Amino acid sequence: MHAVEVSHLAKRFGETQAVSDVSFFVDPGEIFGLLGPNGAGKTTTIRILLDIFKPDVGSVSLFGGKLDQDTKRRIGYLPEERGLYKDQSLDSTLIYLATLKGLDQKTARNRLGAWLDRFDLAGHSHKKVQELSRGMQQKAQIIATLLHEPDLIVIDEPFSGLDPVNTKLVKQILEEQQKAGKAIIMSTHQMYQVEALCDRIVLIDKGKVVLEGKVEEIKHKFAGNTLVIEGDGDFTHIPGILEARKENGGWHMALDYGTDPQSVFRAIAARTDLRIERFELAEVSLDDVFIQVVQSKAAEMGAKDA
Amino acid sequence: MRNLWIVAKYEYHRFVIRRGFLISTLAVPLGMAVLITVLIIYTESKISRLPVGYVDQAGFLNIDLQPVHPNPQDGLSIRAYPDEKTAMAALEGGEIQAIFVFPPDYLKTLHTGLYYLEKPPSDIVWKQFDDFVRINLTASLPESIRERVIAGPKITVIDITSNRQFSENSIINVILPFAASFLFFYATMSATGYMLRVVTDEKENRTIEIMVTSLTSQQLISGKALGLLAVALTQLLVYLIAVVVGLKIAAPYVEILRQAIVPWSYLGVMALFFFPAYALIAAVMIAVGGAMPETQQGQQVAGLLNLIFLLPIFLLPLLFENPSHPIILLMTFFPSTAFLTISLRWGVSTIPTWQLGLSWVILVATTTVMVWAAARIFRAGMLHYGQPLNLKSLLAVLKEQ
Numbered sequence: 001m002h003a004v005e006v007s008h009l010a011k012r013f014g015e016t017q018a019v020s021d022v023s024f025f026v027d028p029g030e031i032f033g034l035l036g037p038n039g040a041g042k043t044t045t046i047r048i049l050l051d052i053f054k055p056d057v058g059s060v061s062l063f064g065g066k067l068d069q070d071t072k073r074r075i076g077y078l079p080e081e082r083g084l085y086k087d088q089s090l091d092s093t094l095i096y097l098a099t100l101k102g103l104d105q106k107t108a109r110n111r112l113g114a115w116l117d118r119f120d121l122a123g124h125s126h127k128k129v130q131e132l133s134r135g136m137q138q139k140a141q142i143i144a145t146l147l148h149e150p151d152l153i154v155i156d157e158p159f160s161g162l163d164p165v166n167t168k169l170v171k172q173i174l175e176e177q178q179k180a181g182k183a184i185i186m187s188t189h190q191m192y193q194v195e196a197l198c199d200r201i202v203l204i205d206k207g208k209v210v211l212e213g214k215v216e217e218i219k220h221k222f223a224g225n226t227l228v229i230e231g232d233g234d235f236t237h238i239p240g241i242l243e244a245r246k247e248n249g250g251w252h253m254a255l256d257y258g259t260d261p262q263s264v265f266r267a268i269a270a271r272t273d274l275r276i277e278r279f280e281l282a283e284v285s286l287d288d289v290f291i292q293v294v295q296s297k298a299a300e301m302g303a304k305d306a
Numbered sequence: 307m308r309n310l311w312i313v314a315k316y317e318y319h320r321f322v323i324r325r326g327f328l329i330s331t332l333a334v335p336l337g338m339a340v341l342i343t344v345l346i347i348y349t350e351s352k353i354s355r356l357p358v359g360y361v362d363q364a365g366f367l368n369i370d371l372q373p374v375h376p377n378p379q380d381g382l383s384i385r386a387y388p389d390e391k392t393a394m395a396a397l398e399g400g401e402i403q404a405i406f407v408f409p410p411d412y413l414k415t416l417h418t419g420l421y422y423l424e425k426p427p428s429d430i431v432w433k434q435f436d437d438f439v440r441i442n443l444t445a446s447l448p449e450s451i452r453e454r455v456i457a458g459p460k461i462t463v464i465d466i467t468s469n470r471q472f473s474e475n476s477i478i479n480v481i482l483p484f485a486a487s488f489l490f491f492y493a494t495m496s497a498t499g500y501m502l503r504v505v506t507d508e509k510e511n512r513t514i515e516i517m518v519t520s521l522t523s524q525q526l527i528s529g530k531a532l533g534l535l536a537v538a539l540t541q542l543l544v545y546l547i548a549v550v551v552g553l554k555i556a557a558p559y560v561e562i563l564r565q566a567i568v569p570w571s572y573l574g575v576m577a578l579f580f581f582p583a584y585a586l587i588a589a590v591m592i593a594v595g596g597a598m599p600e601t602q603q604g605q606q607v608a609g610l611l612n613l614i615f616l617l618p619i620f621l622l623p624l625l626f627e628n629p630s631h632p633i634i635l636l637m638t639f640f641p642s643t644a645f646l647t648i649s650l651r652w653g654v655s656t657i658p659t660w661q662l663g664l665s666w667v668i669l670v671a672t673t674t675v676m677v678w679a680a681a682r683i684f685r686a687g688m689l690h691y692g693q694p695l696n697l698k699s700l701l702a703v704l705k706e707q
Binding site: 047050051052069072073075077079081082083084085086087088096097099100101144 | 309312313316320507511512513514515516517518519520521522
């Protein structure tokens with residue numbers, strides 16, 4: 001049984017089709033990446049998943065059934081729109097939220113102590129939320145997501161506002177949750193975090209699924225579509241290149257679908273203003289995949305419109 | 307249901323520890339304490355404990371026939387003097403505070419002379435000396451008639467449609483419903499004002515997404531409304547205790563307060579109207595808070611709506627002049643003004659039972675619809691970060707399946 005099964009979701013807000021035909025599943029013990037550019041429909045998909053919005057079309061199954069009060073208690077959600085009661089103390093707010101998820105006060109308080117210690121917030125537990133720094137509030141929000149030990153964790157940009165030490169801590173915690181058999185849906189723009197953590201991903205663009213599968217398989221599929229070039233000159237306007245960016249003294253280039261690296265080499269060699277010192281096929285990153293898929297789709301749509 | 311109670315408890319605790327709540331709640335008992343202290347000091351300063359003397363030239367008074375005072379130490383000491391000269395000497399010597407002189411033809415003319423130096427005798431002295439004279443005048447009558455004559459007339463008007471009683475002595479019983487109306491309404495408006503605040507807080511704190519993934523929006527707003535209802539009831543209870551204790555303390559010093567009776571029928575009817583009225587105002591505030599993006603905007607709209615709820619106060623002169631005026635009747639049946647109009651009308655007239663029943667039915671029906679609509683608007687509005695819900699969106703939300 002899948003922890004989450006989303007089938008052919010569609011949702012329209014007025015004139016805007018926010019989501020159309022989105023399907024995916026997530027299994028227990030899996031970290032699943034829900035990716036896409038800004039406005040792609042990720043948050044709407046999450047909100048439909050959690051019954052915040054009703055879908056126009058499609059269905060959502062959580063732990064093999066519909067979302068009811070008991071199922072809600074099995075979910076931990078870190079929304080994109082962060083928020084805690086600012087005029088209340090940190091511990092009372094977190095205990096309150098945990099009791100709404102079915103914990104009794106005593107258990108919530110006992111568990112909270114360990115989490116506050118782990119996130120180095122124990123000394124701030126009686127402070128009002130508004131007195132905490134942005135990073136501390138972010139950590140508090142993560143505690144609120146996990147305190148009731150949910151079976152499904154839905155986290156939207158979990159690393160925003162965190163320093164490298166805390167980013168590492170959160171990654172470690174997510175891995176522990178995964179090992180404990182929890183299903184995790186993570187939405188983020190930090191592709192290197194997705195690469196490091198996720199087993200599978202779905203990439204949504206303009207409300208539709210444009211890519212889905214295991215991270216390694218996707219990277220393998222897109223291998224050969226990225227070049228690393230070292231040399232002199234401006235390599236930004238080469239035919240067949242979707243994006244060229246300077247990285248570690250060289251140029252990192254994402255190729256358009258169907259572009260042969262050899263044709264790129266010939267095009268550069270033909271240019272008198274450019275000089276090549278190194279030309280090699282790079283190991284593809286999810287960043288490159290993201291750019292290639294999203295920009296190709298955008299170009300496709302542009303061509304169709306024209 | 308569990309979550310509803312958790313929310314109610316949390317909101318209650320969150321509000322009762324606020325400084326604003328503590329100040330507004332303790333203001334009435336403190337005000338009452340100050341008022342009573344001033345009243346007692348004023349009354350005490352007016353009361354002279356010196357005896358009162360009399361000169362009975364009509365020969366009808368017996369010094370041994372004195373009224374029995376419930377507190378003997380507070381009873382008036384009365385002295386008889388054989389003539390005005392002796393009595394005046396005692397008055398000027400500061401032995402007595404006043405002299406009553408009954409001329410020989412007193413029983414025919416009922417004219418009495420009174421002498422005092424600076425301050426006239428207080429009402430209490432008058433009352434006690436009056437009792438002394440009455441007892442003497444009725445000494446020859448049979449006991450039962452004597453007691454009735456001494457007690458004097460007491461007129462009670464009974465309205466045959468509602469069985470309500472109006473006593474000519476109990477102006478306080480007319481004032482009480484008015485005072486209670488304002489306290490009731492003040493507590494209701496405070497609590498529902500808080501309601502607007504907690505709803506917009508929820509939006510500004512961006513907690514709504516976490517909340518609606520833990521409980522339903524109906525549970526959330528019902529829990530909040532219930533918590534704030536408990537806040538309002540706490541405030542009312544404190545007010546009630548303050549008033550009762552205040553009346554008990556002040557009654558021995560102020561005659562009018564001794565005649566106060568608990569207006570049970572008023573309290574019963576108001577309790578019946580209070581809960582749906584509270585829910586209606588709370589629902590309106592929830593809808594306003596849900597539809598407006600910021601607290602300030604919400605407060606502006608709520609301020610305008612409050613005027614509708616407070617309309618009966620503005621029309622108070624009309625209500626006093628003609629409590630059955632068509633406009634007053636309309637306000638009796640209009641859901642947002644029903645509570646206050648009935649409360650105010652109670653003090654000056656009787657309200658036919660059918661009007662109370664119809665008004666209550668309209669109020670409950672409107673409240674039911676409003677609570678349903680408020681839950682929808684709240685949920686939709688909460689997810690419109692930073693944007694107000696326009697009329698079109700509101701209608702769409704209400705039509706949504």
